[in-house]
Amino acid sequence: MEMDLAKGRYLYRQMLLIRRFEERCVELYSHEKIRGFLHLYIGEEAIAAAIMDALSPEDAVLATYREHGHALARGVHPNRIMAEMYGKEQGCSRGRGGSMHLFDAETRFYGGSAIVAGGLPLAVGMALADKMMKRSRVTVCLFGDGAVAEGEFHESLNLAALWNLPLLFICENNGYGMGTALRFSESETNLARKASAYRIRSEQIDGMDVVAVAGAAEKALKEVRSGNGPFFLECLTYRFRAHSMFDAELYRDKSEVEAWKKKDPLLLLQHRLEEMGLWSHVNVGELEAEIAAVIDGAVEFAENGTLEPISDLETFVYSPEAAQ
Amino acid sequence: MSNTITYREAVRLAIREAMEKDERVFLMGEDVGRYGGSYAVSMGLLEIFGPERIIDTPLCESTFTGAGIGAALGGMRPIVEIMTVNFSLLALDQIMNNAATLLHMSGGQFNVPLVIRMATGGGKQLAAQHSHSLEGWYAHIPGLKVLTPATVQDAYDMVKLALADPDPVLIFENALLYNAKGGLDTDAAPLGIGKAKTMRSGKSLTILAYGISVFKALEAAEALSSEGIDAEVIDLRTLRPLDDAAIMASVRKTHRVVIVDEGWKSGSISAEIMARINEQAFFELDAPMARVCSAEVPIPYAAHLEHAALPQSDKIVAAARKVMEDL
Numbered sequence: 331m332e333m334d335l336a337k338g339r340y341l342y343r344q345m346l347l348i349r350r351f352e353e354r355c356v357e358l359y360s361h362e363k364i365r366g367f368l369h370l371y372i373g374e375e376a377i378a379a380a381i382m383d384a385l386s387p388e389d390a391v392l393a394t395y396r397e398h399g400h401a402l403a404r405g406v407h408p409n410r411i412m413a414e415m416y417g418k419e420q421g422c423s424r425g426r427g428g429s430m431h432l433f434d435a436e437t438r439f440y441g442g443s444a445i446v447a448g449g450l451p452l453a454v455g456m457a458l459a460d461k462m463m464k465r466s467r468v469t470v471c472l473f474g475d476g477a478v479a480e481g482e483f484h485e486s487l488n489l490a491a492l493w494n495l496p497l498l499f500i501c502e503n504n505g506y507g508m509g510t511a512l513r514f515s516e517s518e519t520n521l522a523r524k525a526s527a528y529r530i531r532s533e534q535i536d537g538m539d540v541v542a543v544a545g546a547a548e549k550a551l552k553e554v555r556s557g558n559g560p561f562f563l564e565c566l567t568y569r570f571r572a573h574s575m576f577d578a579e580l581y582r583d584k585s586e587v588e589a590w591k592k593k594d595p596l597l598l599l600q601h602r603l604e605e606m607g608l609w610s611h612v613n614v615g616e617l618e619a620e621i622a623a624v625i626d627g628a629v630e631f632a633e634n635g636t637l638e639p640i641s642d643l644e645t646f647v648y649s650p651e652a653a654q
Numbered sequence: 655m656s657n658t659i660t661y662r663e664a665v666r667l668a669i670r671e672a673m674e675k676d677e678r679v680f681l682m683g684e685d686v687g688r689y690g691g692s693y694a695v696s697m698g699l700l701e702i703f704g705p706e707r708i709i710d711t712p713l714c715e716s717t718f719t720g721a722g723i724g725a726a727l728g729g730m731r732p733i734v735e736i737m738t739v740n741f742s743l744l745a746l747d748q749i750m751n752n753a754a755t756l757l758h759m760s761g762g763q764f765n766v767p768l769v770i771r772m773a774t775g776g777g778k779q780l781a782a783q784h785s786h787s788l789e790g791w792y793a794h795i796p797g798l799k800v801l802t803p804a805t806v807q808d809a810y811d812m813v814k815l816a817l818a819d820p821d822p823v824l825i826f827e828n829a830l831l832y833n834a835k836g837g838l839d840t841d842a843a844p845l846g847i848g849k850a851k852t853m854r855s856g857k858s859l860t861i862l863a864y865g866i867s868v869f870k871a872l873e874a875a876e877a878l879s880s881e882g883i884d885a886e887v888i889d890l891r892t893l894r895p896l897d898d899a900a901i902m903a904s905v906r907k908t909h910r911v912v913i914v915d916e917g918w919k920s921g922s923i924s925a926e927i928m929a930r931i932n933e934q935a936f937f938e939l940d941a942p943m944a945r946v947c948s949a950e951v952p953i954p955y956a957a958h959l960e961h962a963a964l965p966q967s968d969k970i971v972a973a974a975r976k977v978m979e980d981l
Contacts, residue, residue: 390728422761423759423763424762426758426760431759433759433760433761433763433764434763435763440727441759442759445747445752448747448751448752450717451716451720451721451724452720452721452752453724454717454720454721454724455723455725455726455727455732456725458724458728462680462725463729481714481716482716482717482747485712485714485716485718486717488714489711489712489714489721492712646760646761647758647796648799648820648821649757
């Protein structure tokens, strides 16, 4: 990947948008504007920013319940994401999904799955459909390290390799499945190695370094697009915030969190751009102002959104054209 | 065109015709290709359509069912075959948490035009992990449609109805019916999803049944007719959505009801039907309703025990007599 001012500024902006958007979500949660589960991505922004930037519009994305960042970086409108958090009918899932189930047909964003590893089989099927119809597009499936313990992870990797599917697996290894550290749940903690057991090419990369992720994504997508079957990227990362709003974080040391914060993806990119002599041209103040306006706009949009009438409660259970 | 073929051949013919007509249709499941299908439904299809469209999967019910959902999202019209309903429990997460919910969770953006077929029912001495009738469980789930073809005509029609439906449809094929012969008219307009069918018209009481129990009910009705009891037999055909209108119309006509359900009685589809009759036609009843269900045991291996565990025509006759006695 060519790193220049435009690319550096763009990736920084995407990561900053996710960071500030979620910080606002926390505030709104404490004001009870947002309810239910709220899983924050803060600390992991480099992965979503770089992966989504590497994709084409016709590619498909499947993510998990920690997917605000992916949806934002993929281009789902912040207004519609915020309205979804508010449970308004202008939300990207019309208020039926909430934080964990963001969907958007326009950007081929297929959720938002809150059953750990439950999205992997869907990704296999979507990639299978593309292969059968000879469409040259890629399905990207993102999941956490917790998914690796599930049977569907192994079944999906096997099928993807067996059928030589155009599928990019992105494992966001943040070290914890909720409150259980990886070493307590996996006999082999190098997750990229598991992929090689299925004859899937894989790489373990620094998920805090957006440039490293971008480079690896570019390479992996090139492989997948050339018909060489699936690719598996394990991105080592860390979530700076609690698992959800109900997590007292008893399972990890504050010093561990502080150590990882030194690798904050925003800081790492800043340092890299400083080394390249580009940082002063990024103009962070301008980015902050632009993003603040975007988020203010999203909150306003959500506040002004309308609630779906109760009389519509039972819609979207079956397609309207279906004979009932 | 009208002819007499087996239930198995009818399912196969419907799949074959659908695949010939629509390149988006494909069949996927365990041993559907080289083996020819565990119940030989797909025998010969591999030779016609090749391994790209008759796909043998590894033993991973959850993931190949999920892959069917994904392929449906990707514009295909997959038919997923699960060997038996007991094995479908390995795929329950995908069926319940994805197939049934995606349209709703996405605010109407992503429908899942997926067909899942599986064998159901007991009677082959296959014991407690291959013999159950869990279609009633699936009928609990909003977002799914549950079809239970009993006749050769429905075995054929329901594959096509399911494929034409924009949402996930589950088809439960009773394994004992695969060899059953019946008439098939491939030109007849199919009776739609959610429509029950009166198999025998009668005045004395209504017997509601689905799947293989329809034939046990018809047998019972013949026996009852010699006693002067004129039973109406209704094939429910679809467990979700239930055809409330047809059920209530028959209740209003006969005022007495026996429900036959190969599932267990507790928390069953037969309980649901009784509840609906109570809600919608209680004052039409001349006697308490009765049910003939499977005994509340895992289905046993020994032939005499298995026979005793399942609904049989003599039990239906006994239940009908009881319903007729009550005033």
